[in-house]
Amino acid sequence: MTLKKVNPDLEKERSTCTFNIEELTNLLDTGAHCTAERRAVEDKVFSVKELKDEIPDEFLSHKERYENAIRKSVFLHKVLQETGVKRGVYNRSDKSDFRTTYYSIFKDGSPFMLQYSMFVPTILGQGDSEQVELWYKRALNMEIIGTYAQTELGHGTFIRGLETEAVYDEKTEEFILNSPSLSSYKWWPGGLGHTTNYCIVMAQLKIKGKPYGMQPFIVQIRDEETHMPLPGVKVGEIGAKLAFNTVNNGFLGFEHVRIPRRHMLMRFSQVSKDGKFTSSANPKLAYGTMVMVRVTIVNSAATYLSRAVTIAIRYSAVRHQSKLKQNEPEPQILDYVTQQHKLFIGIATSHAYMFCSYWLWDVYVMYQKEQNVGNFDRLPELHALACCLKVISSSDCTGLVEKCRMSCGGHGFMMSSNLPQLYGISTATCTYEGENTVMLLQTARALVKAWELGSRGRPFSPTMSYFAEKNVPSKWDSSLEGILNAFQKVSIGKLSSSVSSLQEYTKSGLSAEDAWNKASVQLIGAAEAWGRAVVLSIYKSEIERYGQTVSPALKSVLFDLVELYYVHLTLEKMGDLLLYTQLSEKDVVSLRKKYEDLLEKIRPNAIGLVDAFDYRDEVLNSTLGSYDGFAYERLMTEAMKSPLNAEPVNQSFHKYIKPLMKGKL
Numbered sequence: 001m002t003l004k005k006v007n008p009d010l011e012k013e014r015s016t017c018t019f020n021i022e023e024l025t026n027l028l029d030t031g032a033h034c035t036a037e038r039r040a041v042e043d044k045v046f047s048v049k050e051l052k053d054e055i056p057d058e059f060l061s062h063k064e065r066y067e068n069a070i071r072k073s074v075f076l077h078k079v080l081q082e083t084g085v086k087r088g089v090y091n092r093s094d095k096s097d098f099r100t101t102y103y104s105i106f107k108d109g110s111p112f113m114l115q116y117s118m119f120v121p122t123i124l125g126q127g128d129s130e131q132v133e134l135w136y137k138r139a140l141n142m143e144i145i146g147t148y149a150q151t152e153l154g155h156g157t158f159i160r161g162l163e164t165e166a167v168y169d170e171k172t173e174e175f176i177l178n179s180p181s182l183s184s185y186k187w188w189p190g191g192l193g194h195t196t197n198y199c200i201v202m203a204q205l206k207i208k209g210k211p212y213g214m215q216p217f218i219v220q221i222r223d224e225e226t227h228m229p230l231p232g233v234k235v236g237e238i239g240a241k242l243a244f245n246t247v248n249n250g251f252l253g254f255e256h257v258r259i260p261r262r263h264m265l266m267r268f269s270q271v272s273k274d275g276k277f278t279s280s281a282n283p284k285l286a287y288g289t290m291v292m293v294r295v296t297i298v299n300s301a302a303t304y305l306s307r308a309v310t311i312a313i314r315y316s317a318v319r320h321q322s323k324l325k326q327n328e329p330e331p332q333i334l335d336y337v338t339q340q341h342k343l344f345i346g347i348a349t350s351h352a353y354m355f356c357s358y359w360l361w362d363v364y365v366m367y368q369k370e371q372n373v374g375n376f377d378r379l380p381e382l383h384a385l386a387c388c389l390k391v392i393s394s395s396d397c398t399g400l401v402e403k404c405r406m407s408c409g410g411h412g413f414m415m416s417s418n419l420p421q422l423y424g425i426s427t428a429t430c431t432y433e434g435e436n437t438v439m440l441l442q443t444a445r446a447l448v449k450a451w452e453l454g455s456r457g458r459p460f461s462p463t464m465s466y467f468a469e470k471n472v473p474s475k476w477d478s479s480l481e482g483i484l485n486a487f488q489k490v491s492i493g494k495l496s497s498s499v500s501s502l503q504e505y506t507k508s509g510l511s512a513e514d515a516w517n518k519a520s521v522q523l524i525g526a527a528e529a530w531g532r533a534v535v536l537s538i539y540k541s542e543i544e545r546y547g548q549t550v551s552p553a554l555k556s557v558l559f560d561l562v563e564l565y566y567v568h569l570t571l572e573k574m575g576d577l578l579l580y581t582q583l584s585e586k587d588v589v590s591l592r593k594k595y596e597d598l599l600e601k602i603r604p605n606a607i608g609l610v611d612a613f614d615y616r617d618e619v620l621n622s623t624l625g626s627y628d629g630f631a632y633e634r635l636m637t638e639a640m641k642s643p644l645n646a647e648p649v650n651q652s653f654h655k656y657i658k659p660l661m662k663g664k665l
């Protein structure tokens with residue numbers, strides 16, 4: 001069978017695109033030079049034959065998958081080193097990075113992930129200059145491979161409840177690490193099982209019996225030559241998981257393991273030789289790596305979704321099913337408006353979080369500069385933003401990734417579509433780096449505090465400045481500005497009624513803690529509403545800013561998506577808006593019409609918009625989403641890779657089925 005180069009359906013779709021795809025790709029990459037750089041890295045990475053899988057991962061055993069992931073991680077590291085990639089994680093000079101390229105090599109994650117994403121960043125962020133000099137170089141050269149070991153069997157969320165101890169012995173100038181109970185065993189760190197030889201251990205510091213809170217320690221756990229666990233170290237892998245099965249998440253326990261004093265990372269807090277503790281200017285600085293990772297999750301969530309929506313929209317353009325009109329051929333499923341409703345919001349949401357992630361990264365960098373000169377004023381706002389945007393980006397994008405999978409019908413259930421794996425790694429972001437409900441409660445804590453201080457005349461931080469506005473009812477306005485205003489009213493309304501409930505509960509005799517717990521469903525609602533207002537505002541202002549520099553054709557499409565995002569959210573959150581604004585049934589009717597018109601307007605650009613994400617087939621790794629659109633041929637080719645198809649009759653027939661058929665079992 002000779003194949004055309006591209007499925008005619010996709011050819012037709014590409015011919016209707018109204019904007020320059022390359023221009024949008026450059027914008028999403030934060031600059032044409034970033035696109036060029038990313039493509040150069042991809043050319044290099046995807047030309048390495050050792051990085052290709054001969055047998056799909058899902059047909060390997062757990063052990064083989066791990067070994068394959070290690071082999072590829074090593075080759076990939078070498079290639080990236082040769083290509084000069086350091087940015088992305090450590091020297092992020094601008095906002096694009098190579099994580100998507102990196103991830104695509106491993107459908108289910110790399111055992112080196114934590115080395116790049118948390119081990120090295122913690123050394124850089126928590127070590128003093130001498131420690132950075134020593135450990136960073138060794139880690140960069142992969143002389144040491146590490147992870148971030150914080151979570152324990154008994155506690156993940158409640159860091160103050162962690163049990164691993166680091167007791168200072170001033171006679172030998174060492175810390176003694178100990179795991180006093182089963183529940184104190186570290187549990188979860190990526191790569192910990194059999195990959196890493198060092199790790200950052202978050203442990204309770206004790207000096208002369210006195211506790212000084214959680215501190216980061218750099219601990220060697222395996223011999224650098226033999227890789228055997230060091231004496232007193234109990235280490236292994238935690239087993240199979242929903243996703244990330246090649247990340248080698250592990251457990252770790254200590255039996256009185258001694259490490260030198262200088263292995264406590266001492267940028268913020270110090271322990272002197274004679275056991276004097278010097279506290280950091282702000283105890284929460286020890287949580288700094290988590291803030292950074294939460295900030296980067298917003299971008300990860302957007303990229304998981306953009307990959308899923310690329311697959312689903314391309315597939316929907318080549319898949320024909322049922323009848324729209326009896327006398328016409330079966331339409332592309334993308335012509336069903338319900339399909340557009342499921343998918344176009346995925347493009348808009350991915351844009352929203354991508355542009356927000358760039359903005360949030362700038363806020364984070366600005367804060368770091370202030371922190372370096374001892375100014376911690378913006379820490380509560382940054383913490384609230386990192387928590388809340390991590391939550392809504394991870395939950396929205398995961399929900400939409402799953403919607404993409406379902407929108408592909410049965411074929412979306414195939415591992416070869418890569419949609420199940422994308423769902424797996426995406427849903428993990430709702431749990432790791434702070435479970436989502438807990439992160440919303442942290443956000444609410446900051447909001448309630450700001451609200452109370454504001455009521456006593458203290459100024460609000462920039463993302464909360466609208467709290468100062470009087471919540472006077474005004475006529476519903478369906479413009480972008482009007483909708484943003486309405487969501488800010490929802491945010492104020494939910495926060496003020498949560499605060500009122502807290503006050504009533506305490507007045508009725510509940511302790512502050514019980515009142516908080518009782519009102520916590522309202523509080524997470526208020527936190528989410530604030531996050532929504534932030535995203536709406538930033539997405540719009542960023543597109544207004546970029547709109548001044550891009551072509552009119554692209555500007556128009558970008559605003560179609562912003563409008564779609566706004567109107568979709570308005571219809572989704574209708575209940576809240578009916579409660580806190582002047583939205584009426586008539587407004588809803590006209591918004592529904594507007595939404596349907598927007599779907600129709602975006603339809604000719606759907607393929608152009610997903611092409612602009614610029615995911616090579618190797619990155620998408622999907623039978624359904626390839627650029628050429630030959631989904632059925634790819635499904636069949638992949639199916640033939642199943643080991644069961646290597647022989648016409650499986651031996652189990654003779655062993656079990658035949659005796660059963662013959663009544664001889």
Ligand SMILES: CCCCCCCCCCCCCCCCCCCCCCCC(=O)SCCNC(=O)CCNC(=O)[C@H](O)C(C)(C)COP(=O)(O)OP(=O)(O)OC[C@H]1O[C@@H](n2cnc3c(N)ncnc32)[C@H](O)[C@@H]1OP(=O)(O)O
Nearest residue numbers: 080081088102116117156157158159284287383432433434
């Ligand atoms: C040379 C070649 C190079 C090659 C390069 C290759 C490049 C490409 C490679 C890329 C591949 C890598 C891909 C990476 C992709 C990313 C993957 C990431 C993987 C991550 C895996 C997950 C890791 C983890 O999960 S680590 C564990 C995370 N754990 C948590 O998040 C725990 C959550 N719990 C908490 O944070 C806390 O306990 C908390 C906040 C719930 C409660 O804390 P605590 O009890 O101490 O506080 P409170 O009493 O509630 O509050 C006190 C006070 O402090 C404030 N506060 C709390 N936290 C913070 C904070 N972090 N910052 C600032 N302030 C904070 C809080 O608001 C209170 O303030 P008040 O003013 O008192 O109200």
Ligand SMILES: Cc1cc2nc3c(=O)[nH]c(=O)nc-3n(C[C@H](O)[C@H](O)[C@H](O)COP(=O)(O)OP(=O)(O)OC[C@H]3O[C@@H](n4cnc5c(N)ncnc54)[C@H](O)[C@@H]3O)c2cc1C
Nearest residue numbers: 148149150151155156157188189190428432433434435437
């Ligand atoms: C794929 C993956 C990778 C990970 N990698 C690492 C790693 O590399 N290093 C590491 O240290 N850790 C890692 N973790 C652990 C992760 O950070 C924790 O699982 C996460 O922080 C959640 O904590 P937990 O498991 O204790 O959840 P729990 O806190 O036990 O949550 C269970 C339930 O209790 C609720 N809950 C808990 N506390 C409260 C509260 N105060 N108020 C209201 N509800 C509450 C939660 O909302 C949730 O519904 C990883 C986890 C996963 C899934």
